[in-house]
Structure formats: structure tokens, C-alpha cells
Amino acid sequence: DTAVSQTPKYLVTQMGNDKSIKCEQNLGHDTMYWYKQDSKKFLKIMFSYNNKELIINETVPNRFSPKSPDKAHLNLHINSLELGDSAVYFCASRHTDTQYFGPGTRLTVL
Amino acid sequence: DAKTTQPTSMDCAEGRAANLPCNHSTISGNEYVYWYRQIHSQGPQYIIHGLKNNETNEMASLIITEDRKSSTLILPHATLRDTAVYYCIVRVGGSNYKLTFGKGTLLTVNP
Numbered sequence: 001d002t003a004v005s006q007t008p009k010y011l012v013t014q015m016g017n018d019k020s021i022k023c024e025q026n027l028g029h030d031t032m033y034w035y036k037q038d039s040k041k042f043l044k045i046m047f048s049y050n051n052k053e054l055i056i057n058e059t060v061p062n063r064f065s066p067k068s069p070d071k072a073h074l075n076l077h078i079n080s081l082e083l084g085d086s087a088v089y090f091c092a093s094r095h096t097d098t099q100y101f102g103p104g105t106r107l108t109v110l
Numbered sequence: 111d112a113k114t115t116q117p118t119s120m121d122c123a124e125g126r127a128a129n130l131p132c133n134h135s136t137i138s139g140n141e142y143v144y145w146y147r148q149i150h151s152q153g154p155q156y157i158i159h160g161l162k163n164n165e166t167n168e169m170a171s172l173i174i175t176e177d178r179k180s181s182t183l184i185l186p187h188a189t190l191r192d193t194a195v196y197y198c199i200v201r202v203g204g205s206n207y208k209l210t211f212g213k214g215t216l217l218t219v220n221p
Contacts, residue, residue: 004153031207041195043154043211056208090153094207097142101153 003027004102006091012108013081021076021105023091031055031094032074034066037104038087049074081109114198119216122192128185130215132198135179142201143174144209145183147194154197154211157183188219 004025013019025032033056034046048056052068063079078085086109091102115133122128134143144159158165158172160181165172171184185192197214201207 033208042213043148043197045208045210048208092153097144097159097207098156099146099154099209101155104151104153 004091004093004100006089006102006105008105009103010106010108012110014110015081015083017081018077018079019081019107020078021089021091021107023074023076023102025072025091025093025100025102027093027095027100028072029093029095029100030071032068032071033092033094033099034074034076035090035092035101036087037090043090047074047076078107083109085109114200114212116196116198116212116215118213119218121218121220122185122188124190124219124221125187128188128192128217128219130183130185130196130198130217131180132183133180134198134200137178137200139178143172143178143181144199144201145170145172146197146199146209146211147192148197148214149191149194157196188217190219190221193217193219 007022031050033048037043046060047066049068051071065077067075088104088106090104092099142159142161145157146154148154158170160172174181195214195216197211199209
């Protein structure tokens with residue numbers, strides 16, 4: 001009965017590759033987010049979608065492109081991966097004042 | 111959103127109350143105080159939030175000072191599983207809702 005799930009849990013890839021991380025929530029929430037947590041453990045918001053519409057887009061390189069096929073899914077596609085993209089990426093969904101986070105995807109770029 | 115200041119780390123004995131302070135001296139009247147925690151290698155978890163009044167739920171209590179410039183999160187009977195980084199976040203309500211996480215407080219509950 002996982003509320004917010006992400007796949008894969010771990011992702012190891014070479015520089016320059018293109019990869020995607022998938023997120024699904026079964027809570028019926030309209031709003032979803034992507035956060036990045038770097039090696040120093042700072043957790044920063046990247047994007048937010050509300051009912052498939054982009055509402056928050058922080059200063060993120062345009063190599064990162066979120067895609068929301070429906071309101072239960074928010075996928076993150078990353079082009080031309082760089083070493084600095086190595087981090088843990090968290091997806092979240094929101095109901096009123098509470099955000100529910102997924103378990104995270106640890107991305108390692110070699 | 112207003113800035114928050116938290117101690118870097120704290121220790122607590124198992125079974126005792128854990129009191130985690132947070133300063134938010136520049137908080138505005140329409141900004142809420144939120145607490146989340148992150149257990150090692152997991153996603154952040156919502157704990158509690160409030161505006162002016164003290165709040166209590168099954169996880170914790172939130173005490174907000176009358177001038178709202180500081181607050182305290184209280185875990186009444188800390189367990190080893192409460193060891194985590196605790197984040198105090200201040201944010202304005204509204205539709206473009208986002209959380210700005212700081213460094214948080216690493217709470218270590220000792221046996």
C-alpha cells in the first residue's frame with residue numbers, strides 16, 4: 001500500500017547519458033513535486049505540478065524535464081547527465097498542508 | 111519565507127521527552143511553522159504544523175511562543191526510532207506551496 005513510490009531506487013550511469021526516474025502516488029492528490037538532496041544533505045525543491053500543470057520551476061538546468069502523463073504520475077527525465085547530478089531525488093505529493101515523500105532514488109553519475 | 115535557526119545536533123535519552131527548539135524571528139503573521147523529519151536514507155516525513163496556537167497530534171506537540179518568534183517541537187517519549195534530522199520550516203500559505211528545507215537538527219536518541 002505504498003503511498004508515493006519511485007523507480008528505480010538506485011541508478012548508476014555514465015556521464016552524458018539520458019535517464020528517467022518515475023514517480024507514482026496512489027493518494028489521489030493533485031499536486032506533486034521533485035526535490036534534490038545533494039551530498040551535503042541539503043534538500044531543495046526542483047519542480048511542482050498541479051493536475052498535470054507546471055506551477056513551480058526553480059532554477060534548474062533545462063536538461064531536467066518533468067513530465068506528468070496524469071495527475072498520479074510525475075516523471076523526471078534528465079538529459080546529458082553530469083557528475084554534479086549525483087544526488088538523491090525525492091518525489092512528493094501534497095494534500096492540503098501536508099507533503100508525502102517517496103523513498104528516494106539515489107542517482108550516481110560516473 | 112522567513113529564515114529559521116536550529117541547533118545542529120541534540121541528544122536525548124530513550125523514554126525522555128525531546129524538546130527541539132527553532133527560532134524564526136522574522137516570521138510574518140500569515141506564515142505557518144512546519145516540522146518534518148528525515149530518518150536516515152528515507153524521505154522526509156511530516157510531523158506537525160501550526161500558525162499561532164499550540165498543536166498536538168499522535169506524533170508530537172508544537173509550542174509556539176506568543177510573539178511567534180520561536181517554537182519548540184516536543185516528542186513526549188523519545189524512542190530509538192526517533193533518531194533523525196528534524197526540520198523546522200516557515201512558509202506562507204497559498205496555492206504555490208513549497209517547502210524550503212534548512213540544515214535541521216540531528217536528534218540522536220540514546221539507549
